[in-house]
Amino acid sequence: MMLTLADCGELELIARLRPYCHRELMGDDAAVLSLPLGEQLIVSTDVLVEGVHFSLGMTDTPVTMTPQDVGWRSLAANLSDLAAMGALPLGLTVGLAAPRNCPVAMIESIYQGMATCAQAYGTSIVGGDTCRSSVLSLSITVLGSAPPERIIYRDRAQVGDVIVVTGVHGASRAGLECLLSPQWASTVPAALQQAWIQAHQRPRPRLDIVHWLRQQVPPLRLAGIDSSDGLAAAVLQICQASGVGAVLWADQIPIVDDGDHQQALNWALYGGEDFELVLCLSPELAQDLCTAAGDRAAIVGEIIPEKRVHLKLNGELLPVQVNQLFQHF
Amino acid sequence: MMLTLADCGELELIARLRPYCHRELMGDDAAVLSLPLGEQLIVSTDVLVEGVHFSLGMTDTPVTMTPQDVGWRSLAANLSDLAAMGALPLGLTVGLAAPRNCPVAMIESIYQGMATCAQAYGTSIVGGDTCRSSVLSLSITVLGSAPPERIIYRDRAQVGDVIVVTGVHGASRAGLECLLSPQWASTVPAALQQAWIQAHQRPRPRLDIVHWLRQQVPPLRLAGIDSSDGLAAAVLQICQASGVGAVLWADQIPIVDDGDHQQALNWALYGGEDFELVLCLSPELAQDLCTAAGDRAAIVGEIIPEKRVHLKLNGELLPVQVNQLFQHF
Structure with a gap:
């Protein structure tokens, strides 16, 4: 039987997603990060919605990617905004909203894709939130830094x-x-x-x-x-x-x-x-x-x-x- | 006739939301912020979905707040996470997903509520993203800072x-x-x-x-x-x-x-x-x-x-x- 979010509950989901996140930074009300000395903070947020920005077969839009691809690509788009500012990444947070009938394995795969992309560029998921919705969406906020004269x-x-x-x-x-x-x-x-x-x-x-x-x-x-x-x-x-x-x-x-x-x-x-x-x-x-x-x-x-x-x-x-x-x- | 997001389009919506945001920080690929010297970055993300965390009459959930209240309260919850970490706010980003039939005035009121709350606590909206979805949701990421010994x-x-x-x-x-x-x-x-x-x-x-x-x-x-x-x-x-x-x-x-x-x-x-x-x-x-x-x-x-x-x-x-x-x- 396929495990859905409704079967699993939020505590269990968070436990399953934890391996894809920075271990030491999770578990408090907020994550704590350090900026390189003298650098400025660069921040960018993107919202991605199933059926609009990507498709995993939950709507009529044709499927052109695996859930891992969706995770990689969503984060890559955000990291590209940092690159466009001359910044290097410090970390990212992920706000996930998902339907109760969504397979847990699909969510895990999306996080796996994000974590793989994050690792490839020397960064990690440092926080976030999960909640129920009638549509699957991701809101990614990337944090980066740059010396002021190089922005x-x-x-x-x-x-x-x-x-x-x-x-x-x-x-x-x-x-x-x-x-x-x-x-x-x-x-x-x-x-x-x-x-x-x-x-x-x-x-x-x-x-x-x-x-x-x-x-x-x-x-x-x-x-x-x-x-x-x-x-x-x-x-x-x-x-x-x-x-x-x-x-x-x-x-x-x-x-x-x-x-x-x-x-x-x-x-x-x-x-x-x-x-x-x-x-x-x-x-x-x-x-x-x-x-x-x-x-x-x-x-x-x-x-x-x-x-x-x-x-x-x-x-x-x-x-x-x-x-x-x-x-x- | 009531103006909806479908009538308005994203460019027009962003122009209408701009007055509620920090003027100088908007308009590039990402926002640039400065941390007080020697302080660490504190970051927290919350996702809020209409019909789950708040109600504005788009689902069956009873309405107990105005759109301004929803904006204030959503941000207040996030600022409370910063307070719980001993941090003071630097700024926030808002990821908005909204249905095409959503009244533009409702979205403006939500941002007005967030901006009022932000101002009351000495901070402002510094970035974000807007997009289409079948359900109204907000993903707020607050950025704050604290001296390491006071976290x-x-x-x-x-x-x-x-x-x-x-x-x-x-x-x-x-x-x-x-x-x-x-x-x-x-x-x-x-x-x-x-x-x-x-x-x-x-x-x-x-x-x-x-x-x-x-x-x-x-x-x-x-x-x-x-x-x-x-x-x-x-x-x-x-x-x-x-x-x-x-x-x-x-x-x-x-x-x-x-x-x-x-x-x-x-x-x-x-x-x-x-x-x-x-x-x-x-x-x-x-x-x-x-x-x-x-x-x-x-x-x-x-x-x-x-x-x-x-x-x-x-x-x-x-x-x-x-x-x-x-x-x-």
Whole structure:
């Protein structure tokens, strides 16, 4: 018989989830953490709802991930927000709401996925809460820190900066397509399929870039954000916050090789959930950053005074617009 | 026509909620906060679900609060966790999930209640997330700080300590009874009714005690917790964590004066949500603490070596048990 939350109760559930959490920090009214001397606290919260942000078969949405993937991916998205601020993680809390008929094994698997991701990036679950609801949801709050002079804000882009992306864009969207359309997937080489599905199910927050940036003396002047909402939205948000514009060079954007260039470019611009960093900095420093970020990193455009974002494609300047941005309701 | 979240969209909702949040800290991937020099970070997360922890008429549960009350009370419960750790607040994040048919005005009122409570205790909303769900829920993460030597843990109670409660217990439960049973309420003087309903709808986290404790040199040796789950559960949890037992003196517990002594005592022990502090410390220091905490604060028992919790009532020792503790599923 499958054990559900109703059979198990909250005390038993918490006992089962404890192995996935930092042992010494659990068990009081709150967790106690130490910040590295002189660093500031960076905090970000994401809410993820079954049937909206992920699917485990409790609603009509097609299932494209295991519960472990859901745990990994939910936390990776949050850690990516820390990376976008130039911060390294201190710990995280998880607020779980779940239906009474939810299998306990599913919840354990989600926590296992989160714990695996946390461990991979040198952090852990330090607290949280569990409660009953009619829908499964996770609210993750990540805590990180950074020296004040190394925090990355999105409003610091300057005219003359170039735009660097730390890796390929559109891979997560391509991975989703492989999972939703097996027929389409059958036209794609197996190794590519696997890489894209991995990008979708197990995205990697670019905390390695933060480690590299910490070693640069003096600190680089940067503006930045992550590309969780797609490359177009990332550049639009930097430009809006900085009071500038940008030209994106279509032929320089690292896209997936799916045999349909237009589709791949659309996925890169609007697909989202690649969790790469989009950074604006002076051209002289950009090449070093690309080298550090890996072989798909690239300089993909420049910051201009005119407050618009254009895509330069085959010699033409096309406007970039994101009408449906953030319409989560 | 009533504006719902579906009419409004996420961008518009966020713009409407912005006035209730810390202006300068919003708008990047994460919020940046500073800790007082040498202090540690204290973090606690609570999840609150409509129809489970509060009711605004979207489920069958009777409505006993306005949306503003729900906001105040949800945050107050979280701030009480900080007080129980000896911490003062730095800021909080709010993860909101809400149905598309939810009135925007209701959400604004909840945030207004949270912002009012935050302001009353010298803090503010510094970040968060909003998204669609089929049920209304709030996930609040409070961030606080304390000097390491002033953090209050629950596992530090010692045999010979007395148990202090910082105020009356059972008032929140009595307030709920007034709201659910107007007939019963009609037998209670209006001033008492009002005070109890206030205790239920607008509980006050005891951060004033933390301020007083900060002034004590050297720091008091304390064990402590808040009484969110009732006085009995609070004492049981301290005893369990500290490997000791306790005797609670029934005639010393500050209870509500509702004309039914047995019921008032039950509400004090098991009613919960009074959000007072329950502190264990040496008898010599306890009286000063009571004086600082107010005229309903009292010494209500003592810590004993035998690992059981007893209630001393009319000369008899009765066992205190909390079977249904934490059964939230």
